[in-house]
Amino acid sequence: MRTRVELRAARRGRARSALALACAVALASVVARGPAGAAPLAHREVLANGIVVLVAERPAVPIVAVRVLTRAGAVYDPADRAGLANLTGAVLTRGTAKRTGPELDSAIEFVGGSVEAGTGRDTITVSMTAQKKDLALGLDLVSEVVLTPTFPEAEVARKVSEIQAAIKRSEEDPGTVAARALGRLVFDGHPYGRPVEGTRESVARLTRDDVVKFYRERARPDTTIIAVVGAITVDEARREIMARFGSWARPADPPATVAAATSPATAREETVKRELTQTTIMFGRQAIVQTDPDYFPMAVASYVLGGGSASRLYTRVREESGLAYAVFSWVAPWRHGASFAVSAQTRTAEAPKVVAMIREELARMGREPVADRELALAKQYLIGSFPLRLDTSGKVADFLVAVEDRGLGLDYADRYKERIGKVTAADIQRVAVKYFPPGAFSLVIVGETK
């Protein structure tokens, strides 16, 4: 909200920009793991039509969180229709065979619950939270939204102008501007290089027919994952889900595939001029997905470099030099590719110095092994903070659908802990030599330029 009344310190280096929030979410989905030796994180079964259902019982608090993830994200946007998946997600809750959008809003908000749809690079996810007593209503609404959306013409037009305005407004946020430009450079030639929300021009071209066709082709039971978490038993959840989603017919043709992202031939630099007192610096390159064995050393390497308030970048750029409030690095793994990025905001006069510091620290990661204490701290943090990633029903539900979508398996929690625990200084150096040469990074600068 705009009338901020608290200043929350960015000790973990995550500023409040949209980008930083997205990073936090991505990171959370990476480091979450199951408690060692605990019962499986969730019950899993596959319905006859291909839907994967995941259920975790958390009986203490009388609420239920539901996520319905479908592989219908922006990566499937036709090249000349950037923003189509995002528009589809935005209109999904705006009318069903039974209810108008406002009727749906009133129904769920009357019981203090929420039904939202969100679009990412790979997926559209419908999220519902309600008290246990209102579960039937909540699930009715979710199933209507997923199975019988009507995409009314007027609602499509409304969302088109709303999204265009939001894109326009986001141009005043330097973090968003930088992330958008960097995405284009890092994923040049791959759909990940286009912004999920599209551009004002590409969104202007989208029609209701595009939306209807996109959803008809992409939303299908065999690319859908449903997580139900909270005050509910496995039997109850299975029954409720079967009753609503069991007869969703699986199409005969196989689901669409997407080519994996490959690194562009050359790193590039781009400067975006803005009248600001700070300069936003963002380095990025392609990285590796979670199924790659090198993913674990890379996660630890990123944490040592710029993951927390003991990291090298935080120490050098913020604590020792007072050059930035926010400076951090992160790995963002998706289904068909991944990126690794480093970001900082500093007063404009010092931007060249911070750029140089980041380059030096990237190079140092490959030049010399990390110290024992740095390695231990990073591993202990990544392993030890796991339970905090799964301490609410909503977080558990998000984790379950993400793990299933990426094909990591419900034992990923335990495997993650084991693999992180085995990472050595030599592993980190090997991965850093391969992925952290400063010359391999594209760079975006947003701010006053000469």
Next chain:
Amino acid sequence: MRIAIVLLLLVSLLVPSSARAADRVVAATLDNGLRVLLLEDPRSPIVSFQVWYRVGSRNEHRGSTGIAHFLEHLMFKGTPSHGPKQFARLVEENGGQDNAFTSQDVTSYYVDIAADKLDLLIDLEADRMQNLLLDPKEITSEREVVIEERRTRTEDDPGGFLGEEVSSIAFKAHPYGAPIIGWMDDIKRVTPDEIRAFYKTYYVPNNAIVVAVGAFRAADALEKIKKRFGRIPRGKATPPMLAVEPAQNGERRVVVKKQAELPIVYMAWHVPNHRSDDAAALEVLSTILAGGRASRLYRDLVYQRQLALEAGGDNSYFSIDPNLFWFWATPMPGQTPEKLETELSAHMERLKTEPVTDEELARAKNQLEAAFVYQDDSIHQRASLLARFELIGGFALKDSFLAKIRAVTAADLTRVARTWFVPERKSVGVLVPKS
């Protein structure tokens, strides 16, 4: 996005955990005045350990604004026994997540961590309550970090900049008119001696609340807290904040021209806080206006007429002193801030003359009540909420909060709107994008 933010706000500010929870809180006041609230929650092997100091920008003076927030940064810069950076290192090495925030009224530090690390946290927090180094060299370096923070939040953020301007015209005597982060020249000027004096004055056990929720035995935790924090001597009573905002005689207005893509409109009315009999009605009114997509501002301005990209409102229930009820709107491209201001005012006028519907009233109450229940799912939020109620008079107040909400009638809302949303209480801010 707007919806999510509004709901988040409801969850984070308004809503205590279940009514019976207070029965299970173990509360104690140590001999040195430290207030301790403990709640067992064994669902996950974790604990949220929080220390809340009753000091914020409210306790600052002209010329040294931002000192409470500056000190918050310096609380991570070490003591003789835990040197600079050791606090963060120890927390991370033990798999914990720490952070802090400063508000107008309070400064809060928290760590969420595995429950078996509670002893470590007790030791670290007790240590920095009493023994902070405040090394001038660290202060010099951290000053630059705070300045960068101000650039990010205010100088380069149109909404942040406008909010600061509106607060500053709404309050001319009370410190709520100054920004929490402080004016730029004050941040640059404030001295290590002033910061040390501020620390000595306000970081005393008799001005702090320790709250922990998680997988521990409350009796054991209390003994440990008594043993470690109990060694810290009671400080002098903190100086009272004496400023009282005088009555406003007419509408106030500020216009800011700044590089931005879209205009912004803020409207802020002086309203009473939790102490007033009207406080619960203001909460309900805020929810009817801005709580979700079925709320009036969203449904009319964003959805039906598409005049705004976003529009909302927020009450200041937990404020220590009477504060502002905020309204805001971002006009859609092609719409003017004047139009949005007129429309926001029209919604307020309608509340004065026309009772809300039974459905609207019931929905707002249900939303507030459900948010109570959701809150219970997170140990961190449970702890924060106990602290917030403790700060305004006692954690047990949260048990009566919902009853007050349920008692609000449509006639109350009409009366409250007529009483408080008058021109003599209003400040308006408009951000005009610089072409």
